[in-house]
Amino acid sequence: MKHIIIGTAGHVDHGKTLLIHSLTGVDTDRLKEEKERGISIELGFAQLSLPSGKKAGIVDVPGHERFIKNMLAGVGGIDLVLLVIAADEGVMPQTREHVDILQLLQVKKGIVVLTKSDLVDEEWRGLVTEEVKEFLQPTVLKDAPVVSVSAITREGIPQLLQLIDRVVEDTEERISTGKLRLPIDRVFSVTGFGTVVTGTLLSGRICLGDTVEVMPQRLLTRVRSLQVHGKKVEQARAGQRTAVNLTGLEVDEVKRGSVLAAPNTLTPSYRMDLRLLLLKSAQKPLKDRARIRLYLGTDEILGRVKLLDRKELEPGAETYVQLELEEQVVAGKGDRFVIRSYSPMRTIGGGTVVDANAPKHKGFKPEIIEQLATLEMGTPEELIDQFLTEKQGLYSVEEVAAGSGLTPREVEPELVKLAKEDRVKIIATEKHPLLVSFPVYRRWSLDIKNMAEAYHKKFPLREGYPKEELRSRKFSFINNKYFQFLLQGLEMDGWIRLYEKSVASSDFTGQASPEDQKKLTAIVDDLKKGGFQPASWALVAKTHGLQEGDAQEYLHYLVRQRQVIKIAEDVYFPAAIYEKARELIIDFLRRNKEISVGQTRDLLQTSRKYALPLLDSFDRERVTRRVGDNRVLIQG
Template structure:
């Protein structure tokens, strides 16, 4: 059965709380000060059963202008509003501000209760009804019923309930398949139970015992107990008022405005890209870098408005902006928010979130405006492609994209599958994770890598390529090695590069010696073969070579890379044939003896003690021999 949340709105002392008591029999004012003063200061909560059998949660909001902050914390999760207008006073300033807020939040369903109707005559009542119709003209309440009520005499209460019941069937059901999200509007502790938070479950499903996360602190906890309408439940669903008993949290660690959600399902940030709409009756324009109060979910955050298209947004105008915040926000794409002036505190507008983790935007950039327009109006596939065009450099997994882009996982899966089949996006699988990239990013990466490798091959034509670690460091920074390996493998499949034994080169590159280089190679090989186990130092090879010194160096390095010359130490290189011969001799020695010392090996190799020690240490490193004090034994 669909869950419904009903909220009240309207001017102070117009009878919202009294009306709820008439409907439910319950008192929503809980604070001592509220009862003493006879006005609501904070949010009140209760529930009642509709004639159809649906159980509706009720959020009662304060009407005083000083408590708009509290009112805003309550209306974000409502499905239907009961706008309360007192018949003896009519439409008042706070009624209008509440209606503006509801319109900005895009609440779609509501009804108007004309309270205290027994206190005025028929003529006055008709006049107030006409005035109310005029005031709500052009809003979502334009054609809604206006029902005269007397809460004390129970006049019109049954009719109001009947109309609410009829409207509930028109309410769009909330998404229960996405990860749950619960903005916290109340925190308290109960002796023997610990910390309890309440809020409206705006999407998803929450289970008892589930591991969950508190945002923006991103601390994990568990659901010890769940209650919906004062009853213990194992599961709560979107559209229900929920009380959650949390493990390992003190009351002081949680604030109204924090959000409970599935672990790692949300992002927090200090900047968001938005589409702003200024109220037509806003008393002020918004200037660039204006300091404002942002109300999102149950939170209030201070920040500045950076206008991206103009220097000033006038009443009634819309525009794209970046909100740069003084505290972290936990939002999703297409969430609604309200803006109030910093001082004086009046509601001036609101809007929707377009990007929850944007880069710092530059103003008056056509490409930025185009990107935000697409996010506001575009088809899901185009939104994803545009998002990847901007953020592929961040190496995002599918799960991270879900958090950032605000699309349900099932829809994103469908879009990814469709776009991948047309090569409009690229998926790189790493274990059970999928990294998603825009083809332009991969193409640009491949182009940059080709340019770098070409320059390397031009300078070092006798080297087979660049070490993979150097490519990782130059092109991928701190990214995880596994996804880099898969991405390099993808580029190899596309014949951009080739990879062999940890060396990366252009696909078409092959080492080719010129005739003069071939001659130098033969000269060097002959020299090292002739000198055997008393080889020359490298610098002796190119000493006095004049203009060809660089060629000698390059050919020498190539012979080492090709393993024609074996590097024993930084200064000692031996021809591979000589190196292999001495290993054969050493193995024959171990056929008759269990060990060998330096002096014996020196005589066996027919070399000096210096070269004998260097060779034995090299054999130790290559695990041919093992040193035990002053002797070596053959490794098995």
């Protein structure tokens, strides 16, 4: 079944709440103060049953100028507006401001309801209808039908219900397959249940038991129960007014303006790039760095407008701007917003979010304007290319989709073409591919190869550049898991050769020079002379006149090449002697079943200093196994 949210708009005391009561039987003025003053202060909600059997949510918003921010909190999630104008007064100041807001938020489906029609005659009603049509001509509601009603006599109410039914049928439903996003417009506590939040589900769906995140506070919580129009449900879908009971959160941790989302799908930001239209009705130009009030979803945030291509924005003009906010917000590309002047508070403009997590820009850079134009209106191919070129990192398909304002389904078909054109490099992983701009990948490839070659010249006896040192020095912006996949891709493309802990140039042989090899051979020969009691490495190095740095380089090389085996701290056996010890011990165990440290000492004609670490080393290699104080042979 289609889920549509209907909202009211119009000047204070033009009969919005009474109209909803006539349509639904529900009094949406729920606050004592509202009933006493006869005006709506907060948002009101009801369910509307239509003649066809369809049901729609209906949001009653305040009309008084002082409560415009509450009106904005409700209008952002509506699909169809009932613009309420009293027939005895016609278009009034808040009518104009509400229509400006509807224009800025691009709420294109609407019906004009002339209320209090019982108070005027037919001629006056005709004049007001013409005035309203003329007023709406330059707006998104220029084709909105006009119907006259009286909530007191119920004249026109049945016709209005039929008209709403027809318009609802022609109204596009919100997408349930996207990311979960529910801007919160009310927060309260229910005894025995805890914190409850309400809002209109903009996209996706939410299910009982789901883990969700309150943003931008980054509070993880779980859905304890769900209600849609007062009825418990297992699942709520985009377009539905939804109440969500959350576990483990206090009421004061959440506020109107927060957003309920799937974990790790939205990123809070203090900075956004926007396309901004300054209304013709704005009383003065908008200056660079002007302080404003931003209305986004159900949130109100203070910020400053940074103009990117001019000193001031004239009324009626439109441009790209960067908004620097005083609090973090979460948004998505394409979200509509409204701005009001800081003081006095008047609606002055609005537009579209182009980049919800923007880097800081310098003004008067034509290339920035071009990038924003591409980001706003470019093809998927252009958006992917621009995102990867700008960000210069390694990203999953999901990350590219989020950063370019696309869905993963829109990204995936473009990748083969972009890869063939050498614009994107696709790096395979065990699960999902990673993406990087091809020019960036080429530069990284050369950088790593050059760094490896410089390292080989400095340390010719080492295996290669340590991976973690390479990442921390040059690629700290890439997490370790992604970096390992990058290295594997470079090895597959022939740029490097990988070892367990190091990176070598693909053409590096790792062989010692003739001069070094001569010294290494002499060192190993000296170690062999000691038999099963080899000299300490410090003594060997001193004998051959090696400085401390060279001594360590030679030692690491010999150990890596397995010409020398380290069996304990500062105890190194030449490989040939180590293998001889292994053969003798295996032979002994085959004849005697077990061997002690003392028997090992006597067998090898060595001391306990060498016998015990040798046995420990064979244990580690799973040649032997310790049983009590002795060793036995591991079969197989």
